[in-house]
Amino acid sequence: MYRFLFSARWFGWFVLVCVLAAACIGLGRWQMDRRDASLADSALIESNYDAEPVPYEEAGKYFDTYDEAAEWLPVKLEGTYDSSEQRIIRNRPLKGRPGYEVLVPLKLDDGTSVAVNRGWLPIGDDEAGRPDSIPAAPEGRVSVVARIKAAEPTLTRSAPEGQLPSIDLGAFAEQLDYPLHQGSYGLMASEDPGAAVAPEGAPRPEVDEGLHLSYGLQWYGFALMMFIGLGYAARQEALNRYYDGIDDDEEDEDDIIAAHPAPSRRRPPRKRRGPTGEEEEDAILDAQGY
Numbered sequence: 001m002y003r004f005l006f007s008a009r010w011f012g013w014f015v016l017v018c019v020l021a022a023a024c025i026g027l028g029r030w031q032m033d034r035r036d037a038s039l040a041d042s043a044l045i046e047s048n049y050d051a052e053p054v055p056y057e058e059a060g061k062y063f064d065t066y067d068e069a070a071e072w073l074p075v076k077l078e079g080t081y082d083s084s085e086q087r088i089i090r091n092r093p094l095k096g097r098p099g100y101e102v103l104v105p106l107k108l109d110d111g112t113s114v115a116v117n118r119g120w121l122p123i124g125d126d127e128a129g130r131p132d133s134i135p136a137a138p139e140g141r142v143s144v145v146a147r148i149k150a151a152e153p154t155l156t157r158s159a160p161e162g163q164l165p166s167i168d169l170g171a172f173a174e175q176l177d178y179p180l181h182q183g184s185y186g187l188m189a190s191e192d193p194g195a196a197v198a199p200e201g202a203p204r205p206e207v208d209e210g211l212h213l214s215y216g217l218q219w220y221g222f223a224l225m226m227f228i229g230l231g232y233a234a235r236q237e238a239l240n241r242y243y244d245g246i247d248d249d250e251e252d253e254d255d256i257i258a259a260h261p262a263p264s265r266r267r268p269p270r271k272r273r274g275p276t277g278e279e280e281e282d283a284i285l286d287a288q289g290y
Contacts, residue, residue, distance in 0.1 A: 001238045017230045021223040028219030035212030042207040048072040053145045063114055063181035066150045074189055077144045079108040081137040085176055088163040094120045102199050104137050115185040116146055119199025135197040146186025
């Protein structure tokens with residue numbers, strides 16, 4: 001009943017279903033990989049964000065060469081802000097609001113410096129493209145706890161004087177006359193002494209694996225449904241072929257019966273019997289007038 005499955009048409013359907021199912025499985029694995037990455041990021045945030053600050057002497061290497069395992073790790077830095085080289089980073093939205101971030105070099109005792117992101121400012125009303133005011137960084141020696149963040153890539157767009165299109169530490173270093181660590185920058189968590197007015201601090205990153213697991217299972221389900229649908233279609237065609245075969249057999253039987261009618265079952269006519277003796281006598285008397 002299923003011999004039709006070996007036909008070229010059904011082989012083509014099978015190949016098509018295999019290709020589509022493979023694509024669904026690939027998308028499912030992609031979602032699972034994204035989920036694994038989200039879980040890894042969440043685990044990193046949980047382990048590093050609230051960790052005890054590490055002295056610069058131990059963590060200074062992370063500012064030279066970024067290490068993913070050290071992201072969000074708090075590092076204690078001591079030095080002096082160079083407010084004269086302060087930069088405004090453009091196009092930095094926060095909670096749906098457009099704004100800027102303030103980047104200030106912190107000059108360390110070893111002669112190098114670390115770029116410290118001191119926080120967020122809203123767009124200004126007085127002059128387009130600039131915040132209305134920039135809170136001044138503390139003067140003199142300061143102790144800063146900053147979390148490690150990777151340097152950002154170079155952008156092709158330009159920026160006005162005193163601003164940067166991104167936290168491109170290589171481009172920033174070219175504008176300074178002293179060394180700047182170019183692997184990572186510090187996202188300020190606290191500073192001592194603190195400024196009377198400071199930019200808005202960065203919020204804690206969200207720990208959420210997202211809907212990747214659900215999406216991945218859906219793609220796997222789609223792959224399975226491909227084969228279920230193919231099996232259902234094969235079953236329906238098999239049933240159709242089976243019932244079509246029964247109808248053909250019945251039509252053949254009708255044709256045979258029509259061509260060879262069955263003999264009649266009616267009784268043959270009875271032979272007429274002769275008159276009895278009494279009937280002959282009655283006939284003679286009738287003929288003589290009696």
